[in-house]
Amino acid sequence: MIRFDILSVFPEMFASPCGSSLLKKALDKGLIDIRLHDIREQALDKHRMTDDAPYGGGGGMVMKVEPIERTLRSISVPDEETPIILLTPQGERFCQKMAEELAGHRQLVMICGHYEGVDERVRTKLVNREISIGDYVLTGGELSAMVVVDAVSRLVPGVLGNSESAGEDTFSMGLLEYPHYTRPAEYNGWKVPEVLLSGNHREINDWRRRESLLRTRKRRPDLLRDFPLTEKEKSWLADEAEP
Numbered sequence: 388m389i390r391f392d393i394l395s396v397f398p399e400m401f402a403s404p405c406g407s408s409l410l411k412k413a414l415d416k417g418l419i420d421i422r423l424h425d426i427r428e429q430a431l432d433k434h435r436m437t438d439d440a441p442y443g444g445g446g447g448m449v450m451k452v453e454p455i456e457r458t459l460r461s462i463s464v465p466d467e468e469t470p471i472i473l474l475t476p477q478g479e480r481f482c483q484k485m486a487e488e489l490a491g492h493r494q495l496v497m498i499c500g501h502y503e504g505v506d507e508r509v510r511t512k513l514v515n516r517e518i519s520i521g522d523y524v525l526t527g528g529e530l531s532a533m534v535v536v537d538a539v540s541r542l543v544p545g546v547l548g549n550s551e552s553a554g555e556d557t558f559s560m561g562l563l564e565y566p567h568y569t570r571p572a573e574y575n576g577w578k579v580p581e582v583l584l585s586g587n588h589r590e591i592n593d594w595r596r597r598e599s600l601l602r603t604r605k606r607r608p609d610l611l612r613d614f615p616l617t618e619k620e621k622s623w624l625a626d627e628a629e630p
């Protein structure tokens with residue numbers, strides 16, 4: 388069970404992704420807990436302002452530190468190791484390894500920025516982690532927080548069904564995953580590779596491993612650079628001309 392506390396000025400944005408598919412099932416089963424905190428509720432001035440003009444001038448608005456700090460204070464966390472995360476394009480790049488590491492915590496707190504971002508004192512005084520979901524700029528941190536919730540939740544035991552497994556996923560093994568096929572065996576003359584219909588599990592495993600390696604070399608050669616290959620795997624790669 389992992390608990391996510393998400394601070395946002397648009398908590399309603401989470402309704403749809405949390406209300407369907409595996410995340411909904413995980414919530415219903417109590418495997419994950421998502422607590423949304425509306426930062427606006429901690430804006431105590433008459434107009435409930437959560438943002439203000441930047442000191443020094445310039446366009447855009449900046450999210451104020453006080454409502455964020457007050458919201459954080461209202462959330463109890465188990466210990467000082469609990470990640471208090473600011474979602475920001477300037478943060479450490481999110482990846483599967485980070486998702487695995489975060490899934491080892493009991494609770495994650497995430498702050499979603501908007502506009503020009505948050506007052507710098509949120510970054511320097513209130514959080515212990517900054518995460519970016521990629522080298523592009525979104526309008527707000529809600530989608531970023533959902534990406535983290537989704538990637539971390541599917542690693543929580545019980546969230547994926549028995550037949551599914553995160554173990555062989557792309558990146559989990561350090562490689563891109565092999566291709567998948569399902570019925571029918573032939574459609575429009577497009578055939579499923581014979582070996583997958585053979586019932587020979589050793590051959591199927593070899594085929595999958597080989598496809599995974601060839602695909603990784605073609606699309607993400609950087610992943611193969613430090614990957615420990617067996618002699619058999621080296622020969623598969625040598626036998627197949629580089630694209």
Ligand SMILES: C[S@@+](CC[C@H](N)C(=O)[O-])C[C@H]1O[C@@H](n2cnc3c(N)ncnc32)[C@H](O)[C@@H]1O
Nearest residue numbers: 474475476500503504519520524525527528531
């Ligand atoms: C328009 S962005 C602010 C960008 C900021 N002015 C900058 O240049 O770094 C508004 C908010 O969206 C979220 N955001 C945007 N892109 C993101 C990304 N790649 N990863 C994580 N959060 C992001 C952050 O919470 C950010 O505070």
